[in-house]
Amino acid sequence: MYFLGIDIGSLSCDAVLIDESKNVVASSVVPTGVRNLEAIARVTKDVLEQSGISEQDIASTISTGYGRTRVANRDGAVTEITCHAKGIQEAVPGTRILIDIGGQDSKAIHIGENGNVMDFAMNDKCAAGTGRFLEAMARALEVDILDLGELDRGAQSDLVLSSMCTVFAESEVVSLIANGTEQREIARGMNRAIASRTFSLVKRVAREIDGLTISMSGGVALNSGVVRALRESLKTDTIHIPERPDTIGALGAALIARERNA
Amino acid sequence: MMYDYFSSIVSGITAKLEEDPHGIHARKRYALAVAALGQRLYSENARIAWCGVTAPFDLLNSMGVTSCFVEFVGAMLASTETAELFMQEAEDAGYAADSCAYHRAVTGAMLKSAMPVPDFIIGTSSPCTAGLAVMENMAKQYRKDLFVLNVPQSESPAAVRFLALQIEEMAGFVAGHTGQALSKNRLGEALELTNEATVLIKEIYGLAKQKPSPVDSRFLNNFGVVITLFMGTREGVDICRAFRDELSHRIATSAMDPSQERIRLMWVQNRIQFPFPMESMLGDSGAKIVVDELNDVTWEPMDPDNPFESIARRILSIPFSRNVDSRVAHLQELAREYQIDGAINPCHWGCRQGTGVRGIISNGLREIGVPVLNLEIDCVDSRNLAKGQIQTRFEAFTEMIQG
Numbered sequence: 001m002y003f004l005g006i007d008i009g010s011l012s013c014d015a016v017l018i019d020e021s022k023n024v025v026a027s028s029v030v031p032t033g034v035r036n037l038e039a040i041a042r043v044t045k046d047v048l049e050q051s052g053i054s055e056q057d058i059a060s061t062i063s064t065g066y067g068r069t070r071v072a073n074r075d076g077a078v079t080e081i082t083c084h085a086k087g088i089q090e091a092v093p094g095t096r097i098l099i100d101i102g103g104q105d106s107k108a109i110h111i112g113e114n115g116n117v118m119d120f121a122m123n124d125k126c127a128a129g130t131g132r133f134l135e136a137m138a139r140a141l142e143v144d145i146l147d148l149g150e151l152d153r154g155a156q157s158d159l160v161l162s163s164m165c166t167v168f169a170e171s172e173v174v175s176l177i178a179n180g181t182e183q184r185e186i187a188r189g190m191n192r193a194i195a196s197r198t199f200s201l202v203k204r205v206a207r208e209i210d211g212l213t214i215s216m217s218g219g220v221a222l223n224s225g226v227v228r229a230l231r232e233s234l235k236t237d238t239i240h241i242p243e244r245p246d247t248i249g250a251l252g253a254a255l256i257a258r259e260r261n262a
Numbered sequence: 263m264m265y266d267y268f269s270s271i272v273s274g275i276t277a278k279l280e281e282d283p284h285g286i287h288a289r290k291r292y293a294l295a296v297a298a299l300g301q302r303l304y305s306e307n308a309r310i311a312w313c314g315v316t317a318p319f320d321l322l323n324s325m326g327v328t329s330c331f332v333e334f335v336g337a338m339l340a341s342t343e344t345a346e347l348f349m350q351e352a353e354d355a356g357y358a359a360d361s362c363a364y365h366r367a368v369t370g371a372m373l374k375s376a377m378p379v380p381d382f383i384i385g386t387s388s389p390c391t392a393g394l395a396v397m398e399n400m401a402k403q404y405r406k407d408l409f410v411l412n413v414p415q416s417e418s419p420a421a422v423r424f425l426a427l428q429i430e431e432m433a434g435f436v437a438g439h440t441g442q443a444l445s446k447n448r449l450g451e452a453l454e455l456t457n458e459a460t461v462l463i464k465e466i467y468g469l470a471k472q473k474p475s476p477v478d479s480r481f482l483n484n485f486g487v488v489i490t491l492f493m494g495t496r497e498g499v500d501i502c503r504a505f506r507d508e509l510s511h512r513i514a515t516s517a518m519d520p521s522q523e524r525i526r527l528m529w530v531q532n533r534i535q536f537p538f539p540m541e542s543m544l545g546d547s548g549a550k551i552v553v554d555e556l557n558d559v560t561w562e563p564m565d566p567d568n569p570f571e572s573i574a575r576r577i578l579s580i581p582f583s584r585n586v587d588s589r590v591a592h593l594q595e596l597a598r599e600y601q602i603d604g605a606i607n608p609c610h611w612g613c614r615q616g617t618g619v620r621g622i623i624s625n626g627l628r629e630i631g632v633p634v635l636n637l638e639i640d641c642v643d644s645r646n647l648a649k650g651q652i653q654t655r656f657e658a659f660t661e662m663i664q665g
């Protein structure tokens with residue numbers, strides 16, 4: 001018996017297929033694009049092909065993410081907050097604070113000792129500090145988004161970009177470039193802007209974070225510069241990044257599908 | 263034009279009620295009273311006062327003044343999906359787009375001459391001084407006199423005296439503008455009617471506390487605030503009786519499905535005023551709002567022999583008039599009495615009451631084991647709300663409560 005989790009985010013659509021023993025047997029990440037039904041069909045096809053099973057072998061499917069109600073053959077839809085909390089418990093057991101920065105959402109989740117969500121906070125007014133923000137910044141800096149993570153190496157300044165608005169931050173970058181500010185300093189300023197917004201989300205869910213295991217999920221966790229800035233602002237040596245931070249939501253959804261089918 | 267609009271609503275609801283003369287129809291009777299108030303506000307020979315939320319409406323009713331707090335107009339415009347036009351007008355005139363949208367909407371309506379011109383204005387420093395600024399604007403725009411009730415933040419004897427004297431002075435101000443002196447008898451009768459209505463309101467809240475609660479998420483929406491407009495009138499008593507009877511009827515006929523109440527919620531401060539499928543969003547997870555912060559009776563019965571002092575005590579007892587500790591203590595009390603599982607604080611944009619003390623309120627409720635969902639939404643300006651985002655937060659909150 002297999003269990004499928006599908007996470008339909010604003011930037012990417014992810015699927016994770018697990019077996020009865022919670023082993024990940026297949027996973028897929030594709031851009032969501034404008035036609036999310038196509039993305040859902042693609043990731044489903046991918047995991048079926050990778051695992052060599054047929055659709056009938058899937059005992060249960062749980063969908064999550066902003067497009068969770070778009071999955072036609074789902075057995076349930078669960079929010080990304082619950083799914084990320086569930087997924088990270090499997091990937092990094094003992095996580096108490098989870099920072100998830102996805103395409104247009106950033107969130108902090110406080111997880112209890114029993115693995116249940118105790119509190120969560122999300123960005124409300126704007127997508128600043130999320131994957132979309134990083135895309136805009138990469139565009140303004142004229143670098144590939146994948147190279148953004150190492151761009152701040154060696155930067156020292158205290159520069160922090162405006163974290164209120166993606167568009168304003170983008171024009172701020174343009175004027176910093178025009179003023180001759182080094183690219184690495186701008187990149188550091190951008191990472192610090194994301195870190196400062198995320199810091200306040202974390203503080204909203206847990207006043208004290210000393211001694212708590214902090215992990216990060218979502219595509220932005222793959223950006224080492226952001227992770228470094230977050231470590232600095234949270235005053236912690238370690239932020240655990242699971243092997244596949246971008247599929248934690250889908251993994252959580254698959255685990256919930258398995259639990260509900262028990 | 264507005265008079266005709268309200269008149270047509272009044273005739274429509276009256277005709278509906280006549281189809282079933284023995285039915286209770288609490289919300290319809292309430293809607294009828296609100297439409298009739300709109301009709302009076304736009305009728306040519308009425309004495310009109312625009313007021314702050316905590317103005318003594320029973321006193322004003324007893325003096326023959328048709329009065330209304332301005333935020334109610336903002337809420338009405340939002341509920342009829344016409345607020346945007348007026349907010350835009352206010353913004354175009356230079357009002358900050360992130361100020362409280364209740365005030366932006368009403369300011370735009372004033373600038374567009376869509377509001378009836380008042381005879382005078384009664385401002386109150388509670389619940390917020392932002393409302394007071396709107397009153398000052400109105401006074402300038404309409405060139406009308408403004409009387410301000412400064413509401414202290416404590417219930418000390420000195421505060422009661424201070425406010426009671428102002429209320430007495432206000433009655434003189436009103437009489438000076440209407441040419442009709444305050445009648446102690448009429449005020450006494452109005453306060454008796456307030457007391458009669460208050461007994462019924464307490465019964466309503468008592469019934470709402472039951473488990474399962476006979477209310478649905480919408481039933482007492484805005485009730486506590488709006489009903490103050492009808493205090494001191496027979497109409498107010500009748501509305502309250504209809505609400506009480508409808509809840510008793512629901513209990514007697516076991517009309518409420520306990521599966522719709524797996525999660526009992528408290529709503530902090532004001533509700534979302536524009537059409538928004540909140541009830542269905544919550545209902546899908548078996549959650550419902552059983553209590554609102556603004557639905558409570560925190561005062562003793564009015565003493566017709568000592569009217570100004572009892573009105574002052576009433577105003578000062580409202581947790582919103584007091585400091586944040588009183589507000590938190592009140593929320594904790596409601597949480598316990600209604601046995602709620604979680605609270606939702608919309609943290610209405612631009613509202614200091616809503617956003618300024620958000621952390622203190624959250625901590626106060628969490629201290630007694632009540633989780634809080636803090637949103638950052640505009641309850642009046644639908645342009646500022648992303649439905650999908652709110653749905654995710656509601657669902658995640660209910661998933662969290664259910665473990």
Ligand code: SF4
Binds near residue numbers: 333362363389392
């Ligand atoms: S929502 Fe806040 S700012 Fe607006 S009227 Fe009410 S108390 Fe004042």
